[in-house]
Amino acid sequence: xxxxxxxxxxxxxxxxxxxxxxxxxxxxxxxxxxxxxxxxxxxxxxxxxxxxxxxxxxxxxxxxxxxxxxxxxxxxxxxxxxxxxxxxxxxxxxxxxxxxxxxxxxxxxxxxxxxxxxxxxxxxxxxxxxxxxxxxxxxxxxxxxxxxxxxxxxxxxxxxxxxxxxxxxxxxxxxxxxxxxxxxxxxxxxxxxxxxxxxxxxxxxxxxxxxxxxxxxxxxxxxxxxxxxxxxxxxxxxxxxxxxxxxxxxxxxxxxxxxxxxx
Amino acid sequence: xxxxxxxxxxxxxxxxxxxxxxxxxxxxxxxxxxxxxxxxxxxxxxxxxxxxxxxxxxxxxxxxxxxxxxxxxxxxxxxxxxxxxxxxxxxxxxxxxxxxxxxxxxxxxxxxxxxxxxxxxxxxxxxxxxxxxxxxxxxxxxxxxxxxxxxxxxxxxxxxxxxxxxxxxxxxxxxxxxxxxxxxxxxxxxxxxxxxxxxxxxxxxxxxxxxxxxxxxxxxxxxxxxxxxxxxxxxxxxxxxxxxxxxxxxxxxxxxxxxxxxxxxxxxxxxxxxxxxxxxxxxxxxxxxxxxxxxxxxxxxxxxxxxxxxxxxxxxx
Numbered sequence: 233x234x235x236x237x238x239x240x241x242x243x244x245x246x247x248x249x250x251x252x253x254x255x256x257x258x259x260x261x262x263x264x265x266x267x268x269x270x271x272x273x274x275x276x277x278x279x280x281x282x283x284x285x286x287x288x289x290x291x292x293x294x295x296x297x298x299x300x301x302x303x304x305x306x307x308x309x310x311x312x313x314x315x316x317x318x319x320x321x322x323x324x325x326x327x328x329x330x331x332x333x334x335x336x337x338x339x340x341x342x343x344x345x346x347x348x349x350x351x352x353x354x355x356x357x358x359x360x361x362x363x364x365x366x367x368x369x370x371x372x373x374x375x376x377x378x379x380x381x382x383x384x385x386x387x388x389x390x391x392x393x394x395x396x397x398x399x400x401x402x403x404x405x406x407x408x409x410x411x412x413x414x415x416x417x418x419x420x421x422x423x424x425x426x427x428x429x430x431x432x433x434x435x436x437x438x439x440x441x442x443x444x445x446x447x448x449x450x451x452x453x454x455x456x457x458x459x460x461x462x463x464x465x466x467x468x469x470x471x472x473x474x475x476x477x478x479x480x481x482x483x484x485x486x487x488x489x490x491x492x493x494x495x
Numbered sequence: 496x497x498x499x500x501x502x503x504x505x506x507x508x509x510x511x512x513x514x515x516x517x518x519x520x521x522x523x524x525x526x527x528x529x530x531x532x533x534x535x536x537x538x539x540x541x542x543x544x545x546x547x548x549x550x551x552x553x554x555x556x557x558x559x560x561x562x563x564x565x566x567x568x569x570x571x572x573x574x575x576x577x578x579x580x581x582x583x584x585x586x587x588x589x590x591x592x593x594x595x596x597x598x599x600x601x602x603x604x605x606x607x608x609x610x611x612x613x614x615x616x617x618x619x620x621x622x623x624x625x626x627x628x629x630x631x632x633x634x635x636x637x638x639x640x641x642x643x644x645x646x647x648x649x650x651x652x653x654x655x656x657x658x659x660x661x662x663x664x665x666x667x668x669x670x671x672x673x674x675x676x677x678x679x680x681x682x683x684x685x686x687x688x689x690x691x692x693x694x695x696x697x698x699x700x701x702x703x704x705x706x707x708x709x710x711x712x713x714x715x716x717x718x719x720x721x722x723x724x725x726x727x728x729x730x731x732x733x734x735x736x737x738x739x740x741x742x743x744x745x746x747x748x749x750x751x752x753x754x755x756x757x758x759x760x761x762x763x764x765x766x767x768x769x770x771x772x773x774x775x776x777x778x779x780x781x782x783x784x785x786x787x788x789x790x791x792x793x794x795x796x797x798x799x800x801x802x803x804x805x806x807x808x809x810x811x812x
Binding site (some may be wrong): 391392394395396397398399400401402405409410413416470 | 543544545564565568570571572574576578579580581582591592595596636637640642643681700
């Protein structure tokens with residue numbers, strides 16, 4: 233009896249929280265058929281938002297992959313003073329609100345901050361342009377690759393690497409031919425999670441981008457701006473596109489997860 | 496020859512090796528034998544370059560290797576838990592060292608084939624390690640280590656993770672392999688039977704120090720200390736001396752040098768008979784043959800007279 237009660241509660245909870253809103257987005261989007269949706273998603277502004285989002289997401293996934301693998305290796309394979317601090321800093325982005333991240337980045341890289349001004353004098357604009365948006369996205373999705381790779385690195389241990397060394401492999405060869413293949417599924421899982429997080433980021437990017445239409449507008453910002461301007465068709469169409477991408481990445485992660493277990 | 500000179504190694508407060516010096520002759524099959532925590536694995540890893548000694552030097556075939564990385568030492572290393580490259584086939588595992596050395600493809604294929612035949616895995620070349628049994632994985636690991644024609648082959652408790660039956664087979668097989676390949680081989684074990692059966696020479700280690708070096712017979716017949724004697728086989732006490740239990744003579748009548756003893760228990764273990772005794776209130780035991788037991792005709796409660804045989808190696812304790 234309690235079992236059924238618990239199940240119903242969980243289902244109703246998810247229904248109102250998740251299924252109903254997402255379902256209604258689909259419903260509203262396709263209320264007038266597929267034509268208006270295609271039109272809304274192929275306006276120059278929408279296409280530009282897609283392109284900006286893709287650039288930001290790809291660049292930040294690349295940065296987080298490089299940093300994530302490096303930091304995981306450092307945390308698992310080495311002991312050094314400050315290791316606990318690094319371990320804590322990696323999780324910081326989960327605790328800090330994205331809006332705070334955005335403001336903090338403006339404080340460092342803004343045109344009127346010492347470092348930001350120095351960069352601006354050399355023609356590099358960080359805030360209100362792509363570099364700042366990438367920085368903000370990298371920051372909020374920082375822990376995902378590290379935390380996906382760390383447990384697998386711990387589990388595989390160092391013996392395979394040591395065996396490779398005695399067989400004549402140098403450090404780089406050992407990494408490329410032994411360590412990297414051993415963590416590849418975990419790494420892919422972390423990268424997909426980071427990608428999903430990067431595509432959906434709103435708060436930090438909203439602050440540092442300046443929300444300049446057709447310049448620094450990502451998909452999330454596009455949805456918000458269309459909604460504010462009573463262009464509900466475009467807002468819902470773009471929101472639907474993002475939800476579809478999110479579900480797709482979720483599917484990919486569930487495909488990746490069992491392979492990681494069977495590794 | 497592998498020459499280890501004055502090597503010490505500490506892990507924090509723990510002294511794993513204290514001023515260890517030992518020579519391992521070329522072409523030999525040597526066992527590092529001792530209880531766990533005695534320093535034998537640390538010594539092996541230092542020879543391989545997987546650990547750095549705090550002080551002392553390691554020379555391999557005349558070359559000072561103390562500061563050489565494992566990559567350049569020319570050693571083959573076999574781990575207790577195989578360290579198989581899980582994402583590579585058996586072929587890929589064995590070929591790894593040769594590919595790193597950028598040997599021509601045809602040569603690699605031929606050499607791997609040859610090695611897989613040597614370790615009887617030729618029909619498993621395209622399997623992954625997960626599809627092999629423990630014994631097969633360890634033979635693959637051996638082939639992988641031999642592929643690069645190492646100057647020395649080092650094995651760290653190679654049969655420790657295998658079940659008893661497979662362990663026995665692999666022991667005999669390692670002995671035969673060494674007779675064929677003749678590469679200087681050092682293996683670590685805590686099993687004295689394994690060391691006695693396989694090795695030409697045994698280095699007994701305990702407490703981070705070398706206790707004794709010698710052939711299996713040497714160590715069994717002429718142990719240098721009560722520790723070595725106790726570690727290499729059963730011991731029993733006769734009048735303040737440690738002897739092998741099969742070197743105890745039991746007589747029905749007192750003679751020169753005998754001590755009276757009360758029989759507590761007589762246990763028949765196939766060919767041999769174990770007699771538990773009390774000598775002046777102290778428990779001890781002797782191992783005699785069935786024939787001797789029949790002639791003595793003893794039952795619990797009897798008084799017998801015991802002494803160490805004239806040939807017995809004795810150590811005062």
